[in-house]
C-alpha cells in the first residue's frame with residue numbers, strides 16, 4: 247500500500263500544502279526538485295494522495311475533529327477512508343494509539359452537511375449562483391472529478407481530423423471534443439510534451455472551455471486584436487490561429503514570468519502576428535495609443551479560479567471573501583481600461599474561470615451601467631452562428647458537471663456608435 251519512506255514524503259508535502267501560502271502544484275514541483283531521486287511511481291503516489299487530501303479536505307477535517315487536522319492525521323485518514331487501507335497495512339507507519347484511533351475513524355459517519363457532501367467551504371457555497379442544495383451538490387461533485395486532458399489543434403499546421411488520426415494510430419485514445427471545432431479529448435493523462443505534434447506546435451494543451459472563449463472573441467484575418475490578460479498565452483495562440491497569423495495581435499500582461507513562459511509556445515506555434523507587451527497596470531500609457539482602434543479585445547480576467555477546482559483543489563482554501571472582493575476591484579478596473587481600446591462596432595469579451603456571480607454577472611452589470619455605449623451580444627447566438635450547439639443563455643456559463651470543461655463565464659459586448 248505505502249511504505250514508511252513514501253508516507254514521510256506524503257506527510258511532508260501535505261504539511262506544506264495545507265499552509266495554503268503557495269499553489270499546491272508549486273509546492274509539489276519544488277518538493278520533487280528537492281527530492282530528485284524519487285522515482286515516477288513514488289511521485290505518482292505522493293501527488294495522488296496529497297491532491298486527494300485537498301479535494302476531500304472538508305470530509306477529512308470533519309473525520310479528524312475534534313483533533314487538530316495535522317498533515318499526519320489527514321494523510322492517515324485519507325489512506326483509511328479514501329484509499330480503503332486496512333489497519334494491518336499501516337502497521338509500519340503508525341503506532342498503536344494511532345491504529346486504535348484509525349479503527350474508530352474507519353466506521354465514523356460523516357456529518358450531514360452540504361459543506362462535507364459538496365466538499366466546498368461555507369463562504370463558497372454562500373456565494374454560488376446555485377441556491378438549491380441538490381444543485382450545489384451536483385456542482386461540488388463535478389468539481390471533485392478528475393479533469394480530462396484536452397488539446398487544441400493549431401489548424402494553421404494541421405486539420406483536427408488528421409491530428410486525431412495520428413494520435414489514434416499511435417495508440418492514444420483520442421476523440422473530437424463535443425463543442426470546440428479545434429478540440430481533441432484524450433483518455434487518461436498521457437505525457438505529450440515530447441510528442442512531435444506538441445514540439446512542432448500542432449497541438450497545445452487547452453481545456454475545451456478555454457477554446458470556446460476564443461470562439462466568442464471570433465478574431466478574423468487582418469484585424470487588430472488585444473488579449474488584455476494574456477498570461478502564458480493559451481488564448482493568444484488560439485486568437486492568432488483564428489487570424490491566420492495576419493493583422494496585429496497584442497498580448498498584454500503585468501507578469502513578466504507568464505509572458506516569458508509564453509515565448510516558447512509562441513515559437514512553436516509559428517505565428518508571426520503576435521506582439522507580447524509587458525504592462526505595469528491596466529492604465530499603462532503604452533496602451534493609450536490603441537484607444538478606439540481595436541476590433542476585438544479579450545479580457546480573460548484575473549479571478550478566484552474556482553472553476554478550476556478539479557485541477558487546483560487548493561484554491562477553495564487559498565481564496566477568501568476578502569481576496570474575491572479585491573479581485574472584483576481589479577476586474578472592474580481592467581474591464582473599463584480594456585473597453586477604451588475597442589473601436590465602434592468592435593467586440594469586448596469579459597471572461598473568468600470563476601463560478602461566483604460576484605466575479606461574473608455583477609462585474610458585467612456594473613460595467614454596462616457605467617458604459618451605456620456597450621451592449622450584450624448573446625453568447626448563445628454567437629456560438630450558434632459558428633455552428634456550436636451549446637446554449638447556456640446570453641452569458642456563457644460552463645460547469646464541469648454539465649459540460650465536462652472547467653467552470654467558465656463569458657459575456658460578449660459590442661461597442662455601439664456614439665449617439666451623443
Ligand SMILES: C[S@@+](CC[C@H](N)C(=O)[O-])C[C@H]1O[C@@H](n2cnc3c(N)ncnc32)[C@H](O)[C@@H]1O
Nearest residue numbers: 475476477479480481499500501528546547548
Ligand atoms: C486568467 S489569467 C490569464 C490566462 C491566459 N489568458 C491564458 O489563456 O493562459 C489572468 C492574467 O491576468 C494577468 N493580470 C493581472 N492583472 C492584470 C492587469 N492589471 N492587466 C493585465 N493583465 C493582468 C495575470 O498576470 C494573469 O496572467
